[in-house]
Amino acid sequence: MNRRAFLKSGALTWAAVRAAADTQVPNLSEKSVRFGVVGLGNRGRHLLRLLMGFPGVQVPAICDLSEKALEAAAEVVIRAGGSPPARYSKAPNDYTAMLRRTDIDAVLIATPTKWHCPQAIAAMNAGKHVGSEVPAGFTLEELWELVRTKERTGRRYILLENYLYMRHNMMVLDMVRQGLFGELYYAECSYIHDCRFMLFKPDGSLDWWGEFARDSYGSDYPTHALGPVSKWFGLNEGDRMEYCTAMMSTPRVLKEYAARKFGPDSPQAKIDFAVGDYTSVLIRTASGKLIRVDYDVNSPRPESHFYLAQGTRGVYDSRKGIHFEGEGEKWTPAETYLTRYDHEYWRTAGAAAEASGHGGGDYFVIRDFVEMVREDREPWIDVYDAASWSSIYHCSRQSIDGRGASVDIPDFTQGKWKDASWRAGQLGPLRASRRA
Numbered sequence: 001m002n003r004r005a006f007l008k009s010g011a012l013t014w015a016a017v018r019a020a021a022d023t024q025v026p027n028l029s030e031k032s033v034r035f036g037v038v039g040l041g042n043r044g045r046h047l048l049r050l051l052m053g054f055p056g057v058q059v060p061a062i063c064d065l066s067e068k069a070l071e072a073a074a075e076v077v078i079r080a081g082g083s084p085p086a087r088y089s090k091a092p093n094d095y096t097a098m099l100r101r102t103d104i105d106a107v108l109i110a111t112p113t114k115w116h117c118p119q120a121i122a123a124m125n126a127g128k129h130v131g132s133e134v135p136a137g138f139t140l141e142e143l144w145e146l147v148r149t150k151e152r153t154g155r156r157y158i159l160l161e162n163y164l165y166m167r168h169n170m171m172v173l174d175m176v177r178q179g180l181f182g183e184l185y186y187a188e189c190s191y192i193h194d195c196r197f198m199l200f201k202p203d204g205s206l207d208w209w210g211e212f213a214r215d216s217y218g219s220d221y222p223t224h225a226l227g228p229v230s231k232w233f234g235l236n237e238g239d240r241m242e243y244c245t246a247m248m249s250t251p252r253v254l255k256e257y258a259a260r261k262f263g264p265d266s267p268q269a270k271i272d273f274a275v276g277d278y279t280s281v282l283i284r285t286a287s288g289k290l291i292r293v294d295y296d297v298n299s300p301r302p303e304s305h306f307y308l309a310q311g312t313r314g315v316y317d318s319r320k321g322i323h324f325e326g327e328g329e330k331w332t333p334a335e336t337y338l339t340r341y342d343h344e345y346w347r348t349a350g351a352a353a354e355a356s357g358h359g360g361g362d363y364f365v366i367r368d369f370v371e372m373v374r375e376d377r378e379p380w381i382d383v384y385d386a387a388s389w390s391s392i393y394h395c396s397r398q399s400i401d402g403r404g405a406s407v408d409i410p411d412f413t414q415g416k417w418k419d420a421s422w423r424a425g426q427l428g429p430l431r432a433s434r435r436a
């Protein structure tokens with residue numbers, strides 16, 4: 001989605017979301033739940049708008065370094081009928097002051113990526129549940145600390161990975177669970193989105209996304225790609241990602257882009273960006289399945305997030321459609337299967353979801369977050385998914401450094417994955433599809 005479309009999706013009115021939530025989810029409990037929100041830029045304000053659309057949600061406090069962002073966010077809360085929220089904006093660690101409040105049950109984190117893990121850990125240590133933007137974190141040390149903090153505090157943690165909830169991804173999930181593709185053994189997934197517009201601030205200095213591209217490389221935004229596939233494969237519940245190998249093409253595009261945008265002699269044109277133009281990771285699971293994760297946020301090409309799931313009896317390819325053994329050389333458009341296999345989430349709340357952005361994913365992930373807090377139950381996208389998917393950044397970097405060497409992926413479940421039913425009590429779409 002480009003920035004214009006993104007902003008447009010963020011321009012949803014509270015009334016529209018609220019009306020949709022009221023009509024589409026009549027059974028949602030109205031027990032009051034109270035959220036603090038940290039990071040109120042484009043993404044944070046959009047998610048805040050969605051959050052305020054659900055019955056019983058209150059937002060007593062918000063936190064951002066920017067007064068302007070806070071003002072716009074406070075306006076969102078007030079327009080949605082909430083009381084003016086308390087504002088925290090003094091310093092980068094001012095969120096800890098917000099966390100001391102006793103009138104907050106959970107925190108939504110939508111700050112730049114490097115803050116996600118420290119802020120989530122601090123929130124759980126302060127007794128709050130967490131909904132964190134993606135990825136969960138970067139280093140293995142911080143991801144282990146995230147998992148251990150969640151286990152020690154008993155708080156709930158959901159990764160707000162919206163791509164899992166897109167209509168076709170959820171339809172495929174149900175088709176996989178019904179065995180239509182046979183046993184899955186190979187998948188392709190990708191995040192391919194020209195995000196060069198996010199590199200520089202209007203004054204020409206690097207924005208946080210640009211600083212990251214300058215300083216880092218590897219598959220640093222893997223969860224949009226890996227999330228849906230992980231659920232189709234049942235990872236962390238009966239199987240797990242065991243090791244990977246990764247390669248990256250040498251950086252070329254960004255230097256040329258900066259020279260064109262700011263002039264060949266500009267300081268920007270002299271920046272040596274570390275991030276490669278195309279990064280590909282090949283993951284092998286404990287049961288011998290393969291997943292290819294492709295990542296490219298800089299090349300001049302239209303957005304295309306493709307997914308493929310190959311099983312012993314058929315295949316789903318988001319670029320081609322669906323094919324089952326015995327059908328000859330024929331692909332059937334995936335839409336055709338919606339009449340029969342549309343997921344219950346989409347059948348019952350499709351209209352509200354479609355209005356929410358990111359192919360409906362934003363609506364459902366926030367709805368699951370609210371339900372997690374309200375019911376105090378484990379979510380579908382738990383801390384183990386969050387840590388293992390996010391660890392692909394570290395593992396891919398190690399592999400790239402070793403010229404495509406094989407790198408072990410940590411088992412954050414510490415062996416629990418061997419029991420396929422250990423997460424049976426989780427909230428979310430699997431419960432819904434079992435009901436269907």
Ligand SMILES: NC(=O)c1ccc[n+]([C@@H]2O[C@H](COP(=O)([O-])OP(=O)(O)OC[C@H]3O[C@@H](n4cnc5c(N)ncnc54)[C@H](O)[C@@H]3O)[C@@H](O)[C@H]2O)c1
Nearest residue numbers: 039040041042043044064065066069092110111112113133
């Ligand atoms: N899931 C998705 O589809 C999706 C889409 C867009 C962005 N995102 C994620 O959302 C996050 C935010 O992205 P964005 O586009 O809104 O960025 P942004 O730069 O527009 O907003 C970030 C906000 O965080 C504030 N901030 C920075 N450091 C802070 C701190 N220490 N404490 C409090 N506030 C702080 C900034 O002032 C800014 O207002 C990123 O992690 C991004 O990866 C996810």
